[in-house]
Amino acid sequence: MLILNKTAGVFFKPSRRKIYAFLGSFHFHPGKLFLHKLVLGIETSCDDTAAAVVDEAGNVLGEAIHSQTEVHLKTGGIIPPVAQQLHRENIQRVQEALSASEVSPSELSAIATTIKPGLALSLGVGLSFSLQLVDQFKKPFIPIHHMEAHALTIRLTNKVEFPFLVLLISGGHCLLALVRGVSDFLLLGKSLDIAPGDMLDKVARRLSLIKHPECSTMSGGKAIEHLAKQGNRLHFDFQPPMQRAKNCDFSFSGLQHVIDKMIMQKEKEEGIEQGQVLSSAADIAAAAQHTVACHIAKRTHRALLFCKQRGFLRQSNTVLVVSGGVASNLYIRKALEIVTSATQCTLLCPPPRLCTDNGVMIA
Numbered sequence: 001m002l003i004l005n006k007t008a009g010v011f012f013k014p015s016r017r018k019i020y021a022f023l024g025s026f027h028f029h030p031g032k033l034f035l036h037k038l039v040l041g042i043e044t045s046c047d048d049t050a051a052a053v054v055d056e057a058g059n060v061l062g063e064a065i066h067s068q069t070e071v072h073l074k075t076g077g078i079i080p081p082v083a084q085q086l087h088r089e090n091i092q093r094v095q096e097a098l099s100a101s102e103v104s105p106s107e108l109s110a111i112a113t114t115i116k117p118g119l120a121l122s123l124g125v126g127l128s129f130s131l132q133l134v135d136q137f138k139k140p141f142i143p144i145h146h147m148e149a150h151a152l153t154i155r156l157t158n159k160v161e162f163p164f165l166v167l168l169i170s171g172g173h174c175l176l177a178l179v180r181g182v183s184d185f186l187l188l189g190k191s192l193d194i195a196p197g198d199m200l201d202k203v204a205r206r207l208s209l210i211k212h213p214e215c216s217t218m219s220g221g222k223a224i225e226h227l228a229k230q231g232n233r234l235h236f237d238f239q240p241p242m243q244r245a246k247n248c249d250f251s252f253s254g255l256q257h258v259i260d261k262m263i264m265q266k267e268k269e270e271g272i273e274q275g276q277v278l279s280s281a282a283d284i285a286a287a288a289q290h291t292v293a294c295h296i297a298k299r300t301h302r303a304l305l306f307c308k309q310r311g312f313l314r315q316s317n318t319v320l321v322v323s324g325g326v327a328s329n330l331y332i333r334k335a336l337e338i339v340t341s342a343t344q345c346t347l348l349c350p351p352p353r354l355c356t357d358n359g360v361m362i363a
């Protein structure tokens with residue numbers, strides 16, 4: 001913009017809006033090198049209504065997000081029609097992302113929206129809103145696969161070459177995939193039942209951590225991590241699932257039932273009703289978190305060894321990307337660091353705000 005300032009005084013300290021309007025006013029044909037293509041990304045697959053405007057160099061020009069976590073914490077889980085209603089009430093936040101970026105819909109190059117996987121009722125709100133915009137402003141529509149967006153997010157913050165391994169762990173996702181290109185994925189493993197965040201949420205609910213003064217506003221997984229720091233994991237011996245399974249799949253519901261039974265037994269021993277917080281809650285949280293971390297680390301280790309053995313990943317400069325809400329758990333990250341240092345890999349995690357659902361990864 002220095003040149004613009006020198007040659008055209010009117011552009012002294014120009015706003016982003018003016019820069020893009022100025023660039024857009026020229027009929028250059030510079031191909032892909034011209035950095036003013038702008039994409040609006042819209043995400044409503046689960047319980048976050050999110051939008052962002054990103055340019056083709058990966059600069060985030062504006063963003064908006066509304067999280068439904070508080071409501072779902074009170075109802076003890078996501079009720080799809082409730083999530084749908086909250087998305088409907090908040091979908092106008094897309095306008096906030098556009099205003100923050102100082103970009104008008106007519107200046108967009110395309111509109112990208114999550115179309116799968118997710119809750120059908122939630123996806124529908126983002127999709128119909130997007131299609132209205134597409135129709136009104138005659139813009140190209142880019143359908144986005146939510147998991148692929150998660151897997152590629154790291155490329156916004158780090159220079160990562162293909163191929164790399166990605167581990168997605170959240171309330172709704174649990175998968176290990178080899179990322180060979182922007183739309184070239186090889187699924188290596190997935191959860192056969194529930195995702196780790198869902199399991200930690202269920203354990204936290206069963207432990208009534210919402211009544212614990214330090215945890216009442218935290219998501220289940222965060223509450224477990226917080227309480228685990230005060231507990232002794234060795235007081236309970238939960239076994240990691242699928243120890244003999246020769247694949248990279250995961251399972252969490254069996255472990256959740258074992259923990260449930262233990263909580264019931266402890267309630268009897270302590271003579272308390274379900275709904276009150278056990279004196280051993282911190283020890284149970286520590287043991288549950290440790291077992292989940294071991295399971296995730298062991299399956300990831302198998303996937304890394306498999307990929308290296310088959311030549312799917314480079315022998316050096318191998319990268320493991322970990323993302324999703326559960327990736328913010330520092331105990332689980334530590335377990336994964338042990339695996340990556342034993343296999344000469346680099347562990348990369350997007351910053352927390354890009355680990356969870358957001359509009360930037362869609363754009």
Ligand code: KG4
Nearest residue numbers: 170171172197219220221222325326329356
């Ligand atoms: O990625 P996310 O925001 O939403 C989806 O599930 O797509 O992840 C939310 C999940 C919840 O299950 C929550 O309990 C879990 O991530 N979570 C954590 C932590 N923070 C959030 N799990 C373990 N440790 C944490 N610190």
Ligand code: ZN
Nearest residue numbers: 150170356357
């Ligand atoms: Zn997600």
